[in-house]
Amino acid sequence: MxxxxxxxxxxxxxxxxxxxxxxGLAGMxxxxxxxxxxxxxxxxxxxxxxxxxxVAEIFPLVSAFVGSQFLKxxxxxxxxxxxxxxxxxxxxxxxxxxxxxxxxxxxxxxxIADLARIEWAVHELQNALEEPLLPPxxxxxxxxxxxxxxxxxxxLVVSAYPVVNLWMVGRGQLPPEAVRLExxxxxxxxxxxxxxxxxxxxxGGLAKLARCLHAGDQPVPEDLYAYAAGLAERSLLSKRDxxx
Amino acid sequence: xxxxxxxxPSGSRTPVGVGLKSQHYQDVLQTSPxxxxxxxxxxNYMVPGGAHxxxxxxxxDKYALSLHGVGMSLGSAEGLDEAHVRRFRxxxxxxxxxxxxxxxxxxxxxxxxxxxxxxxxxxAESLEIVxxxxxHLQDAIGRRVxxxxxxxxxxxxxxxxxxxEFLSALADRTGCGLLLDVNNVFVSxxxxxxxxxxxxxxxxxxxxxxxxxxxxxxxxxxxxxxRIDDHGSRVAEDVWELYRHTIARLGARPTLxxxxxxVPSLAxxxxxxxxxxxxxxxxxxxxEVDRV
Numbered sequence: 001m002x003x004x005x006x007x008x009x010x011x012x013x014x015x016x017x018x019x020x021x022x023x024g025l026a027g028m029x030x031x032x033x034x035x036x037x038x039x040x041x042x043x044x045x046x047x048x049x050x051x052x053x054x055v056a057e058i059f060p061l062v063s064a065f066v067g068s069q070f071l072k073x074x075x076x077x078x079x080x081x082x083x084x085x086x087x088x089x090x091x092x093x094x095x096x097x098x099x100x101x102x103x104x105x106x107x108x109x110x111x112i113a114d115l116a117r118i119e120w121a122v123h124e125l126q127n128a129l130e131e132p133l134l135p136p137x138x139x140x141x142x143x144x145x146x147x148x149x150x151x152x153x154x155x156l157v158v159s160a161y162p163v164v165n166l167w168m169v170g171r172g173q174l175p176p177e178a179v180r181l182e183x184x185x186x187x188x189x190x191x192x193x194x195x196x197x198x199x200x201x202x203x204g205g206l207a208k209l210a211r212c213l214h215a216g217d218q219p220v221p222e223d224l225y226a227y228a229a230g231l232a233e234r235s236l237l238s239k240r241d242x243x244x
Numbered sequence: 245x246x247x248x249x250x251x252x253p254s255g256s257r258t259p260v261g262v263g264l265k266s267q268h269y270q271d272v273l274q275t276s277p278x279x280x281x282x283x284x285x286x287x288n289y290m291v292p293g294g295a296h297x298x299x300x301x302x303x304x305d306k307y308a309l310s311l312h313g314v315g316m317s318l319g320s321a322e323g324l325d326e327a328h329v330r331r332f333r334x335x336x337x338x339x340x341x342x343x344x345x346x347x348x349x350x351x352x353x354x355x356x357x358x359x360x361x362x363x364x365x366x367x368a369e370s371l372e373i374v375x376x377x378x379x380h381l382q383d384a385i386g387r388r389v390x391x392x393x394x395x396x397x398x399x400x401x402x403x404x405x406x407x408x409e410f411l412s413a414l415a416d417r418t419g420c421g422l423l424l425d426v427n428n429v430f431v432s433x434x435x436x437x438x439x440x441x442x443x444x445x446x447x448x449x450x451x452x453x454x455x456x457x458x459x460x461x462x463x464x465x466x467x468x469x470x471r472i473d474d475h476g477s478r479v480a481e482d483v484w485e486l487y488r489h490t491i492a493r494l495g496a497r498p499t500l501x502x503x504x505x506x507v508p509s510l511a512x513x514x515x516x517x518x519x520x521x522x523x524x525x526x527x528x529x530x531x532e533v534d535r536v
Contacts, residue, residue: 003402004370005321011362012353028365030399032437033468039398042470046360054359084357087315087328088290129293195295 014040015047016080051079055093058123061170062116066109074103090127094120111161111181118167118199121155121190125197128153131238133193139232140225142239148228149213151238153192156202156214164188164201187211193235206230252280252498253308253342258524259498260517261310263475268510269299276306277514281342283310283500290331300339310343310454310500311335315357318377318391319350319364333385343454343498345390345423346381348374348411365400366410371417378418390453391415392423395460395473396432407432408446421453424497426487427479431460431471444490452494457487457520458502476505479516488523495531496524 010024020037022029029036052075056063063071078099084092097116100106106113131152134142142148150156157163162183168174187207189200202210205227212220231237252259261281264272272282282303289300300309313332316324336344349361364370382389391414393407405413411422424447433440459477463470479487479501491497499520501513 002321002369002373004319004365004373007365007400007402008321008350008353008362012356012358015358015360015362016356028401030401034465034470036398038465038468042397042472043360043362047358051359084359085355086325087287087317087351087357088331089359090288090291127291127294127296 011040011043015044016083018080020044048076048079051084051089051092052076054089055079055096058093059096059116059119061119061167062112064170065115065166066106066112070105074100074106077103090123094124096120111159111163111166114157114159114161114163115166115170117155117157117159118163118188118190121157122197122199125153125155125190125192128192130192130195133235134232134237134239136229136232139228139237142237143220143225143228146218147240148237149240150210150231151191151236153238154236155190156210157188157190158185158211158214159188160185162186164199167199189234189236191235200234202234206234210236254280256280257528258496258521259308260521260524261308261498261500262510262513262517263312263500263502263504264300264303265504265507266296266299267507268513269295269303271510272303273299273306275510277510279307279514279517281308281310281498281500283312283343283502286311286313286332286335287315289335304339308342309339310345310498311339311341313344313346314361315351316346316377316381317350317352317357318346318348318381319362319370319374320352320377321350321373322352322354324377324380325352329381329384332381336385336387343390344385344387345392345454347392347394348407348414349394361394363394363396363398363400365402366405366407367402368405371405371410371413374414375417378414378420382418382420388419388421388453390421390423392425392456393428393432394425395428395471396436397470397472399436406438406443408443412446412448412451415448415451420451422447422451423454423456424452424490425456425458426490427456427458427460427483428473430480430483430486431473434471440486441489444486445493447490447494449494452497455487455490455497455499456502457483457499457516458504474505475502477503478512479519484519484523487520488527491524491527492530496528499524 014021052072055075078096082095097113100113100116164186165179169176169179187202189202209224209227259280261279264282264284347361351358429440429443457479458475461472461474463472501516
């Protein structure tokens with residue numbers, strides 16, 4: 001390993017360390033009016049603040065529900081536990097919802113991870129290419145023939161909580177008192193269509209069929225084929241690759 | 245003698261631009277500000293589709309484009325990330341930018357990408373590594389790359405080549421150009437106790453293909469002042485003076501105003517660019533007068 005590789009490994013470890021450390025860098029950084037640790041801290045802080053602020057912008061509704069202090073506190077743990085693996089930072093934060101699932105301080109707001117899933121889906125679809133959709137009149141036939149699939153322009157969020165209603169509360173479209181967690185499970189489809197990203201609640205057979213396609217279950221139960229046109233009407237279905 | 249000033253794609257002898265921010269997309273298209281170019285961070289446009297690409301398509305139809313990478317990690321001992329080189333090349337092919345630039349810095353180690361421009365020890369070993377990486381990038385994209393001096397908050401005991409000499413050697417060895425960030429020179433010089441004017445006077449004239457200007461913040465760390473390159477305010481007076489000094493020496497160069505935090509109105513950015521343009525005009529006249 002070159003000297004530079006060793007230095008870069010030690011520097012990376014120091015930036016990602018939860019505590020101030022010069023381990024592996026002792027004697028390598030010049031001091032002066034500021035100590036080596038103080039100088040290194042400029043880079044530690046740049047990393048933490050830059051990334052935390054950037055990712056926080058993706059989750060305004062999570063912030064509305066738990067407060068920006070709580071969100072940033074959770075993000076500070078997340079960015080040290082799962083630092084970015086690539087420089088396209090708009091793709092960083094995909095794992096934050098799953099991180100919240102296991103984040104003990106968030107156990108009092110058990111729905112928050114699913115809200116984060118919806119916000120991540122919105123963010124991700126804003127940079128997606130729109131693909132051709134399956135026309136509703138063709139949907140059931142295509143599905144029976146095995147070449148219908150959920151569109152790459154949609155994301156499914158299956159929640160044990162009324163997550164679409166909570167999302168609407170966050171957006172100011174529903175008063176908070178109109179939603180109770182006991183209202184139960186909701187399945188949300190986040191869909192990009194006509195350059196707009198929208199959130200739709202799916203219910204009954206539509207939700208069942210979407211979950212079935214999402215899980216890759218084959219064959220689709222017979223009673224669900226009737227809902228294929230409904231999913232297509234909501235811009236949620238495309239053809240499998242290679243089918244014309 | 246013909247004018248030594250470089251001509252921009254639009255024919256301007258005093259080409260100025262600003263960093264393109266998403267909050268200004270609409271404004272740019274509606275008001276068509278008098279600028280020669282816009283600069284974008286390459287990584288923000290490494291997306292399959294969406295509004296960012298649509299706006300960049302529209303804006304790059306009307307203005308010259310400068311593609312500025314922030315994640316290539318030219319200083320990585322392990323070499324460049326080939327997947328990232330391919331993504332960068334795809335953008336170069338899609339947009340055919342006027343200028344292409346990256347940084348004398350590193351940000352990647354193994355599978356970890358640190359969201360910052362991290363400092364390098366400047367010595368024979370790192371010069372070898374950065375030379376290899378810059379040559380590789382230029383070969384892969386088939387274009388000359390301008391390499392930018394970063395802001396420094398520390399230096400390594402193993403540094404034995406001054407930054408400006410390191411960059412000159414890099415330009416000699418790879419044929420790369422330099423993106424001279426005058427604000428970064430000021431910030432690093434103040435933080436590290438260098439002489440900013442001496443640095444600027446040692447920059448190899450012919451290599452400089454672009455100049456960056458930005459605002460910075462003054463922090464107090466336990467009573468010790470430290471300048472932080474936050475791109476969050478107007479260009480400081482000290483930096484304008486160094487810019488004038490630089491233009492007097494180099495002649496006009498494509499000059500960009502960067503403003504990435506607390507982003508102001510587009511009009512404010514354009515007015516900062518106008519100051520740079522004015523300085524280039526004045527110095528061009530002064531050079532003509534000197535020649536008479």
